[in-house]
Amino acid sequence: MTGSHRTTAPATAPATATRVLVLNSGSSSVKYQLLDMADGTRLASGLVERIGEGAGEGTARMVHTPHAGEAGRRERGGPVPDHAAALKAVAEELAHDGLGLDSPALAAIGHRVVHGGMRFSAPTVITDEVLAEIERLVPVAPLHNPANITGIRTARALRPDLTQVAVFDTAFHTTMPEYAARYAIDVETADAHRIRRYGFHGTSHAFVSRRAAELLGKAPEEVNLIVLHLGNGASASAVRAGRCVDTSMGLTPLEGLVMGTRSGDVDPAVTFHLRRVAGMSVDDVDVLLNKRSGLVGLCGDNDMREIGRRIEEGDERARLAFDIYVHRLKKYIGAYYAVLGRVDAVVFTAGVGENSAPVREAAVAGLEELGLAVDAGLNAVRSDAPRLVSPARARVAVAVVPTDEELEIAEQTFALVAAGRRGGGRES
Numbered sequence: 001m002t003g004s005h006r007t008t009a010p011a012t013a014p015a016t017a018t019r020v021l022v023l024n025s026g027s028s029s030v031k032y033q034l035l036d037m038a039d040g041t042r043l044a045s046g047l048v049e050r051i052g053e054g055a056g057e058g059t060a061r062m063v064h065t066p067h068a069g070e071a072g073r074r075e076r077g078g079p080v081p082d083h084a085a086a087l088k089a090v091a092e093e094l095a096h097d098g099l100g101l102d103s104p105a106l107a108a109i110g111h112r113v114v115h116g117g118m119r120f121s122a123p124t125v126i127t128d129e130v131l132a133e134i135e136r137l138v139p140v141a142p143l144h145n146p147a148n149i150t151g152i153r154t155a156r157a158l159r160p161d162l163t164q165v166a167v168f169d170t171a172f173h174t175t176m177p178e179y180a181a182r183y184a185i186d187v188e189t190a191d192a193h194r195i196r197r198y199g200f201h202g203t204s205h206a207f208v209s210r211r212a213a214e215l216l217g218k219a220p221e222e223v224n225l226i227v228l229h230l231g232n233g234a235s236a237s238a239v240r241a242g243r244c245v246d247t248s249m250g251l252t253p254l255e256g257l258v259m260g261t262r263s264g265d266v267d268p269a270v271t272f273h274l275r276r277v278a279g280m281s282v283d284d285v286d287v288l289l290n291k292r293s294g295l296v297g298l299c300g301d302n303d304m305r306e307i308g309r310r311i312e313e314g315d316e317r318a319r320l321a322f323d324i325y326v327h328r329l330k331k332y333i334g335a336y337y338a339v340l341g342r343v344d345a346v347v348f349t350a351g352v353g354e355n356s357a358p359v360r361e362a363a364v365a366g367l368e369e370l371g372l373a374v375d376a377g378l379n380a381v382r383s384d385a386p387r388l389v390s391p392a393r394a395r396v397a398v399a400v401v402p403t404d405e406e407l408e409i410a411e412q413t414f415a416l417v418a419a420g421r422r423g424g425g426r427e428s
């Protein structure tokens with residue numbers, strides 16, 4: 001948007017360098033992929049999870065998959081106290097296969113950054129000044145931006161000469177009209193503190209929107225979509241002709257849908273009430289709503305697989321948690337149907353959206369009048385491919401489209417590097 005950040009990368013790697021390492025640092029995990037953008041091959045991928053848990057007791061787990069595939073998969077356990085240690089482990093695993101960070105074939109490192117505030121609406125080369133801005137946004141993404149920053153700092157220390165690019169979760173949502181982005185609170189107060197709805201998971205919403213259009217055999221500009229990203233964090237977006245016009249997350253990734261550990265929408269007065277009546281501090285309420293709510297707060301489990309098992313055993317709390325989750329989802333489908341006026345497809349993605357047939361079925365149950373339904377047989381099929389699960393000739397398609405935030409980040413990162421090589425290294 002505004003600001004003086006570079007919009008293309010300086011040419012720091014040789015023109016033959018075509019590899020991009022993507023780091024997606026979450027609150028307690030790092031997902032990574034090394035891709036060769038010359039032909040789109042994935043050279044390695046992996047995950048370090050439970051970072052910082054039970055430090056010293058070795059509860060963290062790392063799974064690294066070299067390009068040889070599942071057969072070459074390596075796992076290691078042991079303590080991983082923080083994100084810096086996690087990234088060092090990633091660098092070691094890559095080096096083991098001759099794909100170390102010192103490789104001249106590496107063109108750039110792309111980082112998922114969750115909050116980009118008002119300023120960043122496009123992938124951005126990370127300078128000291130850009131990093132300072134990402135740090136300034138920590139209070140509005142306390143679970144996410146600190147991990148992203150550690151990822152950036154560690155990667156920069158390992159390869160100071162290499163272009164590092166930030167790809168923001170908020171970027172795709174910067175097209176929201178003002179009436180969708182602005183809260184109905186005092187304008188001066190809101191503006192002074194940059195309080196507005198930013199939206200998150202945008203990299204996924206953007207990637208999935210394009211893939212869904214492809215699945216429908218149309219250009220992104222020709223379709224209106226409701227995209228439901230249902231992972232640990234979860235968000236819905238209304239996408240008109242390839243552009244986001246509304247999304248369920250707001251100032252922070254707390255608003256909207258019921259999530260694994262986050263409440264999503266609640267009356268903000270819950271906070272005042274807990275403060276006044278239960279004597280809880282603001283930080284206590286923050287922890288309550290972000291970490292002890294959602295599915296885990298309702299039934300003790302945040303994994304939809306476990307909740308499904310418990311429901312089959314007749315567990316009432318698990319059943320109620322599922323029903324609350326689905327009720328909220330259905331309300332957002334209805335709301336975004338109204339926002340868009342005409343909907344071509346409702347698209348499910350991320351861990352729950354891609355894998356939970358019961359959630360998809362329940363979310364559209366009873367919406368036949370809106371042209372929405374799933375075909376039980378198609379919905380039950382397990383597959384990694386984008387697919388339709390609605391009945392043939394349905395007025396509105398229901399689709400499952402696997403997301404790949406890392407691939408999208410790699411593509412956006414490499415596009416910036418390639419533009420820099422073409423001599424476009426302009427400052428905006």
Ligand SMILES: Nc1ncnc2c1ncn2[C@@H]1O[C@H](COP(=O)(O)OP(=O)(O)O)[C@@H](O)[C@H]1O
Pocket residue numbers: 026230231232233260302303304305350351352355356
């Ligand atoms: N086979 C499955 N059936 C139902 N839910 C699943 C399945 N696999 C994963 N999930 C759900 O997906 C969640 C993780 O989603 P994911 O998109 O990987 O999360 P994140 O990227 O936010 O960590 C799990 O917590 C679980 O609830």
Ligand SMILES: CC(=O)OP(=O)(O)O
Pocket residue numbers: 026114144169200201231232233234253
């Ligand atoms: C923004 C957000 O909620 O991300 P995640 O789903 O990775 O927690």
Ligand SMILES: [Mg+2]
Pocket residue numbers: 231232233350
């Ligand atoms: Mg995710």
